[in-house]
Amino acid sequence: MRCIFLYNPNSGKGKVQKKLPLIQRELGKCFDEVVVCAARGAEDLERKVRASAEVFDAVIFAGGDGTFNNVLQGLNNSDVQLGYIPAGTVNDVARSLHIPRSIKGALKVIRRGYSQRLDCMSVNGANYAMYIAAAGAFTSATYTTSQSSKRAFGALAYAVEGLKHNMKLDIFRVEAECGDQKIDTHAVLVLVLNGRSVAGFPINRAGSMQDGNLEAVIIKQVRKPGFFRKIGAYFSVASVLLFGCRIKKKDVVFLRGEKIDIKTEENVVWDFDGEEGIRGNIKIEAVRGKVKMYVPKNKYI
Numbered sequence: 001m002r003c004i005f006l007y008n009p010n011s012g013k014g015k016v017q018k019k020l021p022l023i024q025r026e027l028g029k030c031f032d033e034v035v036v037c038a039a040r041g042a043e044d045l046e047r048k049v050r051a052s053a054e055v056f057d058a059v060i061f062a063g064g065d066g067t068f069n070n071v072l073q074g075l076n077n078s079d080v081q082l083g084y085i086p087a088g089t090v091n092d093v094a095r096s097l098h099i100p101r102s103i104k105g106a107l108k109v110i111r112r113g114y115s116q117r118l119d120c121m122s123v124n125g126a127n128y129a130m131y132i133a134a135a136g137a138f139t140s141a142t143y144t145t146s147q148s149s150k151r152a153f154g155a156l157a158y159a160v161e162g163l164k165h166n167m168k169l170d171i172f173r174v175e176a177e178c179g180d181q182k183i184d185t186h187a188v189l190v191l192v193l194n195g196r197s198v199a200g201f202p203i204n205r206a207g208s209m210q211d212g213n214l215e216a217v218i219i220k221q222v223r224k225p226g227f228f229r230k231i232g233a234y235f236s237v238a239s240v241l242l243f244g245c246r247i248k249k250k251d252v253v254f255l256r257g258e259k260i261d262i263k264t265e266e267n268v269v270w271d272f273d274g275e276e277g278i279r280g281n282i283k284i285e286a287v288r289g290k291v292k293m294y295v296p297k298n299k300y301i
Contacts, residue, residue, distance in 0.1 A: 001033075001058070002055075002058075003057060004035045004052045005034060006045060006049065007036075007063060008039055016062045016063075019103050023062075023085070024036055026110075027107070027110070027111075029111060031057075045074065046070050046074035049070070049073075050075075053074075057080075057081060058083060059080050059083070060084075062084075062086075062103075063088060064086070065091065066274045067087075068084065068093050069129060069274070072273075073127060080292070081292050081294070082292060083110040085107065085110075086101045090199060092132070092195060093131050093197075095195075095197035095202070096209060097209065097301050098296050114294065114296070115293060117289035118290070118292075119194060119286050119287060119290065120209075120286075120290050120291055121194050121285065122285045123282055124282055125283070127272070129272040130195070131209075131273060132195065132274075133270055133282065134189070134192070135268050136188050136189035137170075137188045137233075169230070169237075172264055172267075172268050173185075173186055175264070176190075176218060176260065177261045177262075178255040178256065179258075183253055185220045188233050191216065191240075192214055192215075193216065193245070194209055194286065196208075202244070203217075205244055213256055213286060215245060215254070215255070216256070218255070219252055221251065232251065233251070236252055258285065259283070259285045260283075260284045261284075262281065266279060266280045270282060
């Protein structure tokens, strides 16, 4: 059995680089050959995953949620075994899968060798996302926050970036269709979820990466809100984060199904797994069992 270990040196605070001897030693206990390789950016990582899937039995990788997204793009149609060592700022995918956020803990999961098939999301039939597609309030902070800020302040850096640039909640038109559920409204935030954790908050507690379904939450707003409606939108965003996406509020809409079709304005930017994505309309579909990955045993995922 041969594996390659790919890592993003910029993820987290550089802790993976310091732990390379440990990682190689521990992986050597369950693989006959371990090749270690650093990726020089997102495109390089995708290329390395694509090439590695053809010649290795397993691709083990370390990084944050953005790194996970890059690996997902690189998989293409490969069925290679994956192993994940969370090393980002928030690590929402790891939280959803109960993968320990320590290097030693994640390595234990890989060494135990228990593997499951996980769903991901197909976006417009061209790209993939693992756990979230989001647009609106505070979502740009995940890809505009500098690496130096994330290294220095961790998850707090996202909050500071959001407060600096996202305090004015933009309002945009949303037409959403999910099975027989339809909504036509204006909104300040749209989340389409495959995972349970967003920004470290377990907002989709009942969600699963194995049920073939997606969950979506839309925080509505009138086109020209007054002062109290503006304040209400902030409270609704906070309520979803603190109490979950199924909270019962008049301005919070919850949808669930295998496919979600959202039509919106051309300038609306979508965030996929913490990375800046496309603009405008999207069609998202759950792809059952695409990802084969080492996960903890006896955990609800």
